[in-house]
Amino acid sequence: MSKWQSERSIHEMLKDTPPLRDSSDSITSGTEAKFPTSRSMPFPSSYATPDLTQNGATATSTLIKSGSTKLDHFKNWSVSTYKCTKQLLYEKLGKSSRTVDTELEAQIEMLRETQRKYSNILRLSTLLATQLSAAATTQRALGEGFAELAQKSPELQNQFLYNADTQRSLTRNGETLLAALHFFNNALNTLVNKSMEDTLLTIRHYEAARVEYDAYRSEIEAGGGVPDSLVHSIDKQRRQYERLRDDSAVKLNLLHENRVKVMNKQLLLFHNAISAYFSGNNVALEAAVRHFSVPGAAPAPAPADQTHQ
Amino acid sequence: MSKWQSERSIHEMLKDTPPLRDSSDSITSGTEAKFPTSRSMPFPSSYATPDLTQNGATATSTLIKSGSTKLDHFKNWSVSTYKCTKQLLYEKLGKSSRTVDTELEAQIEMLRETQRKYSNILRLSTLLATQLSAAATTQRALGEGFAELAQKSPELQNQFLYNADTQRSLTRNGETLLAALHFFNNALNTLVNKSMEDTLLTIRHYEAARVEYDAYRSEIEAGGGVPDSLVHSIDKQRRQYERLRDDSAVKLNLLHENRVKVMNKQLLLFHNAISAYFSGNNVALEAAVRHFSVPGAAPAPAPADQTHQ
Numbered sequence: 001m002s003k004w005q006s007e008r009s010i011h012e013m014l015k016d017t018p019p020l021r022d023s024s025d026s027i028t029s030g031t032e033a034k035f036p037t038s039r040s041m042p043f044p045s046s047y048a049t050p051d052l053t054q055n056g057a058t059a060t061s062t063l064i065k066s067g068s069t070k071l072d073h074f075k076n077w078s079v080s081t082y083k084c085t086k087q088l089l090y091e092k093l094g095k096s097s098r099t100v101d102t103e104l105e106a107q108i109e110m111l112r113e114t115q116r117k118y119s120n121i122l123r124l125s126t127l128l129a130t131q132l133s134a135a136a137t138t139q140r141a142l143g144e145g146f147a148e149l150a151q152k153s154p155e156l157q158n159q160f161l162y163n164a165d166t167q168r169s170l171t172r173n174g175e176t177l178l179a180a181l182h183f184f185n186n187a188l189n190t191l192v193n194k195s196m197e198d199t200l201l202t203i204r205h206y207e208a209a210r211v212e213y214d215a216y217r218s219e220i221e222a223g224g225g226v227p228d229s230l231v232h233s234i235d236k237q238r239r240q241y242e243r244l245r246d247d248s249a250v251k252l253n254l255l256h257e258n259r260v261k262v263m264n265k266q267l268l269l270f271h272n273a274i275s276a277y278f279s280g281n282n283v284a285l286e287a288a289v290r291h292f293s294v295p296g297a298a299p300a301p302a303p304a305d306q307t308h309q
Numbered sequence: 310m311s312k313w314q315s316e317r318s319i320h321e322m323l324k325d326t327p328p329l330r331d332s333s334d335s336i337t338s339g340t341e342a343k344f345p346t347s348r349s350m351p352f353p354s355s356y357a358t359p360d361l362t363q364n365g366a367t368a369t370s371t372l373i374k375s376g377s378t379k380l381d382h383f384k385n386w387s388v389s390t391y392k393c394t395k396q397l398l399y400e401k402l403g404k405s406s407r408t409v410d411t412e413l414e415a416q417i418e419m420l421r422e423t424q425r426k427y428s429n430i431l432r433l434s435t436l437l438a439t440q441l442s443a444a445a446t447t448q449r450a451l452g453e454g455f456a457e458l459a460q461k462s463p464e465l466q467n468q469f470l471y472n473a474d475t476q477r478s479l480t481r482n483g484e485t486l487l488a489a490l491h492f493f494n495n496a497l498n499t500l501v502n503k504s505m506e507d508t509l510l511t512i513r514h515y516e517a518a519r520v521e522y523d524a525y526r527s528e529i530e531a532g533g534g535v536p537d538s539l540v541h542s543i544d545k546q547r548r549q550y551e552r553l554r555d556d557s558a559v560k561l562n563l564l565h566e567n568r569v570k571v572m573n574k575q576l577l578l579f580h581n582a583i584s585a586y587f588s589g590n591n592v593a594l595e596a597a598v599r600h601f602s603v604p605g606a607a608p609a610p611a612p613a614d615q616t617h618q
Contacts, residue, residue: 145430148426159576163579163580166583166587260464271468271472274479278475280589
């Protein structure tokens with residue numbers, strides 16, 4: 001879908017837009033309204049015109065009112081969009097080289113895969129919490145049913161009592177386990193949908209800057225006289241690209257440290273809580289929950305309370 | 310609902326049926342088609358006309374064809390139905406006495422209450438089996454997810470491996486637990502919906518025979534000349550009532566023994582299986598399942614197999 005959109009945009013672009021040398025003249029004649037508004041590749045915010053909405057006509061009228069600064073801004077953005085789209089098309093056709101930072105790109109690919117896998121774990125552990133919560137509700141009702149039958153069935157009193165006690169104790173421990181699972185799910189959700197997303201946003205900006213830089217670079221490599229303005233532009237693009245590349249690398253490293261720290265803690269909590277619950281060790285379960293400062297976990301009941309109940 | 314139906318039947322009956330002395334004449338005139346077909350109280354099969362279907366017209370034509378035997382049969386049934394309905398109405402209004410076997414009626418009331426309570430336990434334990442089965446499916450997927458991440462994350466390999474192992478072991482034990490729960494549910498279902506229902510059917514026949522006997526008794530007590538045929542009838546009704554009362558008492562005792570035996574075994578299985586599963590004691594879980602000859606339980610895997618996997 002994304003690929004198809006991208007290629008369609010390129011064809012429209014090549015059809016609707018006059019050659020590069022003429023573009024500065026034709027911009028003001030209103031062709032900008034025909035520019036496709038759906039792009040598969042996001043561009044750095046500095047290259048986006050804030051007033052360009054999906055309604056090209058409105059955008060045009062706003063532009064005319066706000067004078068030459070915005071027009072220049074829009075002109076730059078259009079030239080840049082055209083160049084970048086051409087560059088992407090040429091890269092796909094193998095007609096143009098691309099700047100590659102192998103190590104960084106491998107890290108980025110790994111982050112995207114990690115995000116997919118962690119999302120899957122988050123989906124499953126959220127589902128598990130829902131299912132165990134429903135089972136705990138049933139077990140509470142079963143405990144009450146057994147307790148009632150124990151009172152009314154002297155012939156099977158002990159058998160019903162044992163079962164009532166077991167179900168009640170499981171229900172109590174179930175609440176502590178669910179508090180631990182919710183804590184795990186919240187932490188994993190923050191990691192996957194906030195921390196990772198934040199780094200991936202910087203990475204998307206970096207990827208756009210890389211294309212833009214390569215577009216200018218290809219233009220120079222295509223030969224012919226290189227005007228001073230283009231030399232100035234390519235320097236600016238290179239600096240922008242390098243800045244975002246470094247930002248991405250820093251964020252990736254910080255994210256890696258954060259992820260390992262968070263997951264180390266959360267996987268231990270998950271394991272300890274699940275193991276303790278499913279081995280009937282309520283002391284260990286409550287210890288795990290207290291150790292990880294899980295909020296909302298039921299405090300351990302005082303032994304005196306249990307006696308009075 | 311049942312009470313309302315019963316009262317409505319009585320009113321219709323009193324409206325549609327001529328007085329007792331005239332009933333033998335009017336039967337052949339076709340009023341039988343107006344007899345209400347929905348009754349809240351079942352009568353012994355010996356008093357039911359086999360050909361009386363919900364479609365009164367069909368029933369009438371069948372009756373005319375099959376001659377006087379069936380007509381007599383139907384006549385008796387109609388008289389009997391009228392008498393019994395009158396008796397039930399008079400009992401409700403306090404105008405007629407009823408034969409009471411206090412001990413038996415207390416046992417019957419207790420059986421009905423036990424059936425309701427056991428049905429509730431069956432509903433909850435069936436629901437629990439469904440919920441734990443769903444949780445086991447999620448745990449299997451979680452185990453696979455953790456195992457995959459353990460391979461791809463050297464920095465968190467152990468943490469993922471611990472969790473993968475725990476989830477896998479819980480899934481395996483979960484299958485054994487589910488086999489035990491299904492076994493419990495099947496046994497409870499047979500007890501509640503077959504054994505108890507069978508006894509309750511005899512009890513419903515007994516209750517109908519009691520009403521019929523009381524109806525004849527009330528007629529004699531109402532005074533006036535007692536014809537020999539009525540004396541003969543009341544003897545027959547009394548014997549029928551006593552036979553069904555004894556049958557009910559015997560069945561109630563047999564059911565009690567059967568219920569205590571079945572529940573003793575099943576409550577022990579339920580408790581042992583649940584306790585073993587939720588204390589992570591898979592040896593005890595499998596022992597419980599084997600001890601109670603639960604079919605479909607996964608056999609304990611040979612240690613050699615585990616080593617090879």
